[in-house]
Amino acid sequence: QDMATTKISYCVDPDWAPYESIENNQHIGISKQYLTLIEQRSSLRFTFVPTQTWAQTLSFIRNGKCQVIPLLNSSIERKQFLSFSDAYFHAPNALYGHYDQVMVGNLSSITKQSVAVVDGYRMHQYLTRKFPEMKLITVENEKAGLIKVANQQVDYFVGSFYSANKIIQQHALAQLRIVGIAELEDKLRMGVAKESSELLPYINQAIAQLTSEDHNKVFSYLKMANLVKQTNYAVVFKTAIFFTLLILILSAAYIRSVKYSKVLAAKNQILKNLYQQLDQKNQELAEISIRDPLTQLYNRSHLAEIIEQQIRLKHRYSTTACLLMIDIDDFKQINDNFGHKTGDDILKQFAKILSHCARDSDIVARWGGEEFVLLCPETEPDEAMVIAKRFQQALVEAHKDDFPVVTCSIGIAELDSKTTAEQWFVSADNAMYYAKDKGKNTVHCLER
Ligand SMILES: Nc1nc2c(ncn2[C@@H]2O[C@H](COP(=O)(O)OP(=O)(O)OP(=O)(O)O)[C@@H](O)[C@H]2O)c(=O)[nH]1
Incomplete structure (x- = not known):
């Protein structure tokens, strides 16, 4: 046989972690580690044939669907259809009990208590033979046995140390502990179907090639596998x-x-x-509220406030100020001649010209009707006179087709330190009437 092309098909126990199991159709576990190492050390090449159950694996090997089971105990029964290689992995068996149970040490110490064991496992055959008096309870698999102990339905379970530990870890069976060591040790080997027994020498040769370093690698995998939580x-x-x-x-x-x-x-x-x-x-x-709606000049009430303010200033700082009362001459006639609407336009125009002639600091207001007021702060009467004349001149110059000749009479009153707002206003009004009396279109300044 050409060793370079030796292909071997194999089946495993799909549910025997960490020894071997199938996850996502892939073979994993200790036996997988060994097969990989053996492939590295020999020319054997293993092809995995997945199965659903251990029973199916046994039937596959009997029917020639696979040639090898990589890791199992040898037994008389199994020897009928399998040839076994040399043992290459040794694993202890342990006795598991409920936390409340006392330590028993070994199997011989058990007398009356019940012991669960997996049906058909080599341990089952061994116990039946070695301890015929023992109260054995057979279970389907290791998990079932451990759960029975956890639920206190049986006293002990005896099974493979690594796989039982894995189950305890996976299912968080914290109430269980190892109470003794079973003297029967698992000596795990490869089982080769009788029909393929010619493979056995090559397999044994490959197993013999495994170094202690290789075994250590598998042990470190085992530690990892236990650490990694399912x-x-x-x-x-x-x-x-x-x-x-x-x-x-x-x-x-x-x-x-x-x-x-x-x-x-x-x-x-x-x-x-x-x-x-x-x-x-x-x-x-x-x-x-402070504007006259027609001319947009300040209205009477706002002007009254400003006059009051001016008087307060006069009292405090002795400032001068002049009040100019301006009344359009013969406005009734203008209204009569051109109509009320034109009268309004003339009032607006008049207001505009007056605002133009006033300084920024002056206050221009419409007193009512055709009467306007110019308040000039910091202004002496002769300066006020100049402003008044300038305004009258501006009115003349403003005469156009749409703006008739409009004249006005202006009365000027200087602010006296003792005058009230009303008196000041009355003085300016009197001065204006004086100007009217003088024949209109004139300015009169009230002598103090
Ligand atoms: N168009 C118009 N006319 C007004 C307004 N307010 C008052 N008037 C008119 O202005 C005229 C003022 O007439 P009077 O008080 O007799 O005085 P006057 O005709 O100007 O005569 P003197 O004051 O003596 O020059 C009245 O006919 C009022 O109806 C206004 O807002 N618009």
């Missing part, structure tokens, strides 16, 4: 669902809050705009 898919699934739901709820809340804050921002903007409009309207209102 994934509990039910927990993972529940956790995933929980976090997915949590994320969905948080996202929904976030989206809602974003939407809500957008709506809020929009509403705030509307409110801000309304406030701005309101503020503007209030300003307009405030402006309207």
Whole structure:
């Protein structure tokens, strides 16, 4: 036989972790580690044939669907259809009991108590033979036996140390502990189907090639395998669902809050705009309340306030000021000749010219009807006279087709330290009437 092309098909126990098991259709465990090492050391090449159960594995090897089982105990019964290689992995068997049980040490110490053992395992045959008095309870597999002990349905379970430990770890059977060592040790070997027994020398040769370093590698894998917790898919699934739901709820809340804050921002903007409009309207209102609607000059009430202010200033700083009372001459006639509408336009024009002639610091107001007032702060009567004359001149110059000759009479009163607002106004009004009396289109300054 050409060793370079020796292909060997094999089946394993699908549920015997950590010795061997099948996960996602892949063979894993101690036997997998050894097969890999053997392939490195020899020209044997192993092809895995998956099975569903241990019984199926046994039937496959009997029917020639696979040639080798890589890791199992030899027994008289098995020797009927398998040839066994040299043992290459030794594993102790242990006695497991409930935490409440006393330590028993070894199998011989058990007298009355019940012992669970996996049906058909070599240990079962061994116990039946060696301890015929023992109260044996056969179980389907190691897990079933350990659970029976955990539930205190049997006193002990005896089974393979590594696999039992793995089950205890996987199923968190914290109430169990090792209470003794079973003297029968697992000497695990490869089982070769009788029909392929010609392979046996090559397999033994390959096993002999394994170094102590190789065995150590497998032991370190065993430690790793024990450390790595079996994934509990039910927990993972529940956790995933929980976090997915949590994320969905948080996202929904976030989206809602974003939407809500957008709506809020929009509403705030509307409110801000309304406030701005309101503020503007209030300003307009405030402006309207102090303005004459026709000429847009200050109205009578605002002028009264300013006159009061001017008097307070006079009392405090002894400032000078002049009040000019201006009355359009014969305005009735203008109204009669050109109509009330034109009369209004002339009043507007008149106000414009007066504002033009006034200085920035002067206050121009419409007293009512065709009467206007010019308040000139920091102004001596002779300066006020110049302003009045300049205005009369401007009126003449403003004469055009749409603006008839308009004249006015102006009375000037200087602010006296003792005068009240009313007296000051009356003085200016008197001066204006004096100017009218003098024949209109004149200026009269009241002598103090
Ligand atoms: N178009 C217009 N006319 C007004 C307004 N207010 C008052 N008048 C008119 O102005 C005229 C003022 O007439 P009077 O008080 O007799 O005085 P006058 O005709 O100017 O005569 P003198 O004051 O003596 O020069 C009245 O006919 C009022 O109806 C206004 O807002 N618009």
